[in-house]
Amino acid sequence: MSLWRQLSHGLRRLIDRNAADQELDDEIDHYLEETAATFVARGLSPEEARRAARLELGAPASVREEVRDYGWENRIDNLWADLRYAGRTLTGNPGFTAVSILTLALGIGAFTAIFSVVDAVLLRSLPYPEPQQIVRIWEQAPNGHRINLADGNFDDFLTQNHTFASLAAYNERPASVSGGSEPARVKWSEVSHGFFSTFGVKPLRGRIFSPEESRTQGIPAVIVSFPFWQRYFGGADDLSPLHLKIEGKDYAVVGVMPESFDYPAGNALWTPAGLQSQSKNRTGHNWRGIGRIQAGVTLAQARQDLSAIARRIRAEYGKKVDLQDAAVLPLDKALVGDVQTALLTLLGAVGLLLLVACANVAGLLVARGAARRKELALRVALGAGRGRLLQQFLVESLALSLAGGTLGVLLAAWAVRLLPAILPANLPRQQGIVMNTGVLLFALAATFAVGAALGALAAWRAGRGDVQQALASGSRAYTGTGASQRLRGVVVTGEIAATLVILIAAGLLGRSFLRLVSTSPGFQARNLVTMQFSVPVETEQNGALGPDAVARQARLLERVSARLQALPGVEAVGVSGAMPVAEGDNLAEGDFLILNGRKPPADFEEFQRMGQNSGQTGHALYAVAGEEYFRTMGIPLVRGRMFAAQDQAEAQHVAVISEALARQRWPEQDPLGQELEFGNMDGNLKPLTVVGVVGDVRARGLDAPPGPVVYVNYRQRGMNLNSTPTLLLRTAAPVKKVVQQARAIVQEMAPDVPLKFSTFEEQMSGWLADRRFLLLLVGLFAAAALSLAAIGIYGVVAFSVARRTQEIGIRVAMGARREDILRLVVGEGARLAALGAAIGIGASLLITRLLTTLLFGISSTDPVTFAGVALLLGLVAVLASYLPARRAMRLDPNTALRYE
């Protein structure tokens, strides 16, 4: 078998090269002797015969080389020789090697770490069967906004579509739950029939809801998440004895979802939605929609299908409905949302950093290639082919990049373990961030690409020189030719340009962040301890609270407030139904009626009818609070009065509105005394009279303008499931101590109520977390790139000084002053920096536009940032070239002129 022979012969030669060579030599010797013998036979003396034979055959050494060249093992042999050679040159130059490996490790490591995040969040498919078939669906308003589904509209989508295998509605809200090992505040989702089959996921333990449980007013049952089951039930195998009290109502635990099922993100409890299938409600957008498209149906077809239904609804109900169209988006896209821009920004920044790192190493390689020109020329002269030289360069640069890549992957593995601590909590799918095979393969590919590119560049450089000239040029070649210096200049210019782009991105993000944190929220956020105190909510129909329930709730809140108020160091205690800014998304929002003397509606049908006239409605956030809340938060009263003692449950119900609402809705009129109907928020149709106007707060977050707010009194309206009852304590005392004391008091008064303490500043920083994360990383990358660029500039200028030592000596001898030398040398660095900065600014002008959605209060071409960053880079460039310049200035012309 010839393959076998190929292998065995090759291996024999590889294993015992000497024996193989000896055999070959013997064979050549024999050949020579026989040839000589024929000459002797022709009458030559043995001496002459041997000479003649040698002449005829050529040098035995070259014959041997020719034969040795044959066979695959020879390639390996060459490679091995190149590797050993590379090892020798690399270890023989430890400074260069260490700097190159560390630089590449930094670039590849950072890139790999960020890629693992991008892979988990953006690239990997969701852990459900045929995930591409799962979509989120919305109603679409005439202004193009996507809105949640109303009961009646969802019903029509469900029954009339032809393209969905299943369609489900769900909501998500916080809930107080007890019955496990301890009471807790967790995420709770009511889901319609078909929710789990949409995902194609079965429970890990137990079952999904039975028809008796799924129907309206069915048997109460709950399915819990894996983490909840582990934490509050200790992973108990037998579910039959388990019950939970959710918001005061009893549920039997019927199932546990597998660990991989996390939808909606972080949800702990799923219960059947009491969806009222007969509900005619087409404007209460309470439901999020999810569906699975039938196999073979495209996204566009599914969308068209739902659009047609939406248009039918619009045609039938006209202005009574808000929808005009339907929106369909693949679930993975919907999950990722705006995070995509941030992540791609990061990936871009880290990609540029990798480029800068490569440029630095390329600069070093070119410099070294110049220094090795003579050696290379010698090898070419001795018969090394271009292929061999290229191979040698590739081996060397691949050795570098593999070492750097290995170190980089270790760095990345370490970084990935640290990531959870700094990743913003709202980043979806972050549990999936791991160094898996895909990420490792990616790192390997990046490593090889870097190595191959660097090797090819170095070989191309080295291959260009004229061999003779290199050999003849004496030791001057040591400092490199003008051409290689020019190439390094180009490399460094590119490096500076890339660095500038990262710096500008970091600068823009940084300035946005500063603007954001210095924006006044409209209240004093310091020294505020918050306590989420999730009192049970006893709702009646429509989610409304009865007067007794309101009174009980108010009494409990008042009693707790009074006890907390008595704590040493506590200046004020306020009660509110949600925290602005930090959890602004939890604030309810909706349309209210302005009665203008009309009779308040008797039921919600009439409410709907009266709401048709847009001249007599308004739109606002809805907040439940007590008068102490405004004092505690430091929100000023602008006009009228606060809630007061006379505002009892049976008295006239009052409201306080924010300045923004007063400005928007009653620009020319006095809002005080206006009568509002906002019963759609709490199910209570008793109208509200505006008695006061308070200062604006940036309720929805610091990056959103202050919104219109209607505050109602918790003593009159109570807090229903839309609220998260929160007590705010203004105190200068140490937070830990206050929390400890407060917890003891509340647990004694209401042992079943879950508590969650925090400080307002903590809440705010949680809200800022994703911006901080992005800024931190881009800032780090920018700093790393800047240091690399500084090293790059230094390298070029220092080399240039070394090369021009004689020239500088002559200049000094001719009377050049130190300032002239300084200008000469620093000018070189500055020229590179200026050119690089110009290119970088041009590129940034094109690129930073993509950042617009991440910025706050500045434009993507903010001149201050651009100028500042360019200045910074210029300074660094001057500093980096000052060091070699100092050396040049100190040159003694005598030594310099003799410098070889």
Place this chain on the structure above:
Amino acid sequence: MEEQNTDLIQGTLDMLILKSLDLEPMHGFGIARRIEQVSRGVFKVNPGSLLTAFQRLERMGWLDSEWRQTENARKAKFYRLTPAGRKQMGIETANWNRRATAIARLLKAEA
């Protein structure tokens, strides 16, 4: 004086080696001399190419080799055809004949 071209026709060395070994095992020099003599000096074999060809043919499984005494009491590496080598020689010879006849016909037609 005009130098005679003694280079082998490209790709024929393998066939000539196989053919030379058809009669009896031989060492490298013997094969070279045989090719030279039988071709009456038209072809001269370069030892480098010859020894490389041995490596190749041996690995293809067409030749075997062993060290033996020669008739004049020197040690030499003798090559011998394997059955596969014999078959290969048949194929190459047939191929060559076919092509040579074709070329001869073409040249005749031109004349």
